[in-house]
Amino acid sequence: MREHRYEPTVTWTGNRGQGTVGPRSYGREHIVSATSKPDLPGSSDPAFLGDSTRWNPEELLVASLSQCHMLWFLGLAAAAGVVVTDYVDHPTGTMTEEPGGAGQFAEVTLRPEVTVSSTDDVLDKLEALHEEANRVCFIARSVNFPVRHHATARIDR
Known part of the structure; x- marks a missing residue:
């Protein structure tokens, strides 16, 4: 190891x-x-009581999950012969706060929008690639809340 x-x-x-x-x-x-x-x-x-113009830890956690998923997805796509030409994600994280001030994330949902340069049959592979990326992402494997994804895809013609 x-x-x-x-x-x-x-x-x-x-x-x-x-x-x-x-x-x-x-x-x-x-x-x-x-x-x-x-x-x-x-x-x-x-x-x-924070500054809205600066990154906060909660945003960084959600961004880390999104980055990790994207990087794994791109690597898996390349290995599978799927040519990705564009990728953007608009993730959301839900955190619950208890009356005493403590809290925790309840979930994060990734919303990757992927454009591929290929034929229509490649769209079937994308969901499996997203599932695998979610399974192997180091950050997603390290958190104790669900990380979901709702992906969309289109063909770059």
Whole structure:
């Protein structure tokens, strides 16, 4: 078994001069960084006093699931001889919050729109490729909630 390590740095930048003396005294802003990559501005969701112009962890989790599925799907399509010419996903994640403030994701639904350059018979293969991508995606295999997909496809003529 091979092991892969990921070591980004998360630096809080939201100290407004008083630190965390109260829940509204500090910002949720932070920077996610890693060697040789552009910084990613982060915050909490605006519902949790965050900055809506920055990425929040919930969005990043949903985006990670979408990215993982797409990358596996593209690789599986290439191996199956299916030529994908366009791919866009509009995923949604549903998180439930408990009265005390804790919460968890209930589900994520991916909505990939795939364009293929081929004949009509390739459309039958796409659902199986999406199923396999969902089964092998590292991120989807690591979460404890369902990751569904509702894919659409069209032929690039």
